[in-house]
Amino acid sequence: MSSQASSAGRDEAKVRRKLVETGDVDVMVAIRSNFFYTRTVPCELWFLNRAKPEQHRDKVLMIDARNVYRKVTRKIFDFSPEQEQNLLAIVWLYRGETGRYLDLVAGYCQRMLTEGAACFTMKDDNDEMVEPLPDFLSALTSLRSYFDPFLKTLAKDAPHTEPLKELDDAIPMFKADAEAFRKTLSEQRVAWGQQNTTNGELKKAVNRLAPLAETSRDLVKQTELLYKLACRLIETCENDYDARTATPGRGRDITRARKAADEARALAVEQLKLVRYFWKQAHWLTDRFPEAELRDVEVWSSWWTGPEIEVNDWSLTPGRYVGVASEDEDEDFDFEEALRDIHVELEDLNAEAVQLATTIKKNFEELGV
Numbered sequence: 001m002s003s004q005a006s007s008a009g010r011d012e013a014k015v016r017r018k019l020v021e022t023g024d025v026d027v028m029v030a031i032r033s034n035f036f037y038t039r040t041v042p043c044e045l046w047f048l049n050r051a052k053p054e055q056h057r058d059k060v061l062m063i064d065a066r067n068v069y070r071k072v073t074r075k076i077f078d079f080s081p082e083q084e085q086n087l088l089a090i091v092w093l094y095r096g097e098t099g100r101y102l103d104l105v106a107g108y109c110q111r112m113l114t115e116g117a118a119c120f121t122m123k124d125d126n127d128e129m130v131e132p133l134p135d136f137l138s139a140l141t142s143l144r145s146y147f148d149p150f151l152k153t154l155a156k157d158a159p160h161t162e163p164l165k166e167l168d169d170a171i172p173m174f175k176a177d178a179e180a181f182r183k184t185l186s187e188q189r190v191a192w193g194q195q196n197t198t199n200g201e202l203k204k205a206v207n208r209l210a211p212l213a214e215t216s217r218d219l220v221k222q223t224e225l226l227y228k229l230a231c232r233l234i235e236t237c238e239n240d241y242d243a244r245t246a247t248p249g250r251g252r253d254i255t256r257a258r259k260a261a262d263e264a265r266a267l268a269v270e271q272l273k274l275v276r277y278f279w280k281q282a283h284w285l286t287d288r289f290p291e292a293e294l295r296d297v298e299v300w301s302s303w304w305t306g307p308e309i310e311v312n313d314w315s316l317t318p319g320r321y322v323g324v325a326s327e328d329e330d331e332d333f334d335f336e337e338a339l340r341d342i343h344v345e346l347e348d349l350n351a352e353a354v355q356l357a358t359t360i361k362k363n364f365e366e367l368g369v
Contacts, residue, residue, distance in 0.1 A: 001044060002039065003043060005044070020316075024052070025046070027061045028045070030065060063318055063322075093293060098292050104285065108285075118271055119275070140171070140261050144230060210283070217272075234254065
């Protein structure tokens with residue numbers, strides 16, 4: 001329901017009072033605007049439960065999730081599956097279902113290791129085996145090879161020298177880092193086979209896997225950099241020396257090789273990001289609930305009793321009790337990806353403008369204007 005229903009006075013307050021006094025209000029979750037197709041305003045999700053255990057009969061769990069969301073389109077937001085699970089984990093701890101919480105943390109760690117292994121071999125949408133990181137290196141090496149005959153004809157102090165050296169220095173480093181990542185990943189997967197899933201041991205596991213998550217982030221940056229260096233080399237050669245003319249018949253080959261390298265880059269980056277993503281989900285939980293027990297988390301969640309709610313005019317707005325949820329700082333903010341999102345949004349707006357203009361024109365024609 002809209003936020004007004006959980007905070008308005010007079011008759012609405014009387015209804016809330018009756019609901020609270022019955023003990024059937026179980027959980028209140030505040031969510032941001034644009035979560036529903038028919039309403040754009042912020043809302044609260046009401047969870048009522050007539051079978052509440054006696055120890056919770058006079059309590060209401062308040063969760064402020066206004067800054068937990070995934071952007072689907074310019075106008076629609078939702079929860080990712082993992083965001084839903086993390087909110088559920090708070091409820092599980094509230095209800096004393098610790099085992100489900102621990103299973104979720106363990107599942108995130110296992111998923112992280114699985115996605116890491118998929119960086120080296122996995123099945124694509126066509127059920128064919130692909131190797132994201134090795135395939136990217138292969139595609140990049142192939143693209144680089146197309147310029148060898150041409151580059152050998154240039155002077156050592158030519159403008160291409162700097163980007164060529166950067167690329168040739170970066171490729172071996174990337175290979176070494178990818179191999180180290182594979183080795184560490186293999187060791188961690190073996191260690192996980194003996195993993196104890198008690199809370200203390202899982203917290204240690206999350207901390208132990210942190211360097212692997214950071215390595216995956218570094219490999220993302222290296223992958224992006226390698227492709228940019230290759231493109232910079234191509235542009236330098238084409239702009240300054242007209243490489244397409246100097247190497248007859250290779251223009252189309254270079255274009256295809258560049259496209260193949262870009263596709264391989266996108267797949268490798270997407271897969272590498274999943275490694276850190278699932279680690280962050282596990283860390284999100286263990287950082288907020290280190291003892292695997294529900295505790296008041298400032299600006300996130302807390303539970304309140306009927307008398308305490310009465311003092312607040314029977315308000316059931318989570319933000320009134322747990323503060324305003326602050327946005328987590330995104331350490332992995334990708335400026336270029338943000339620009340791509342803006343570009344997509346601009347294209348949507350342009351498409352809407354064209355459609356609107358067509359409708360207006362049609363209406364004018366029907367009016368004989």
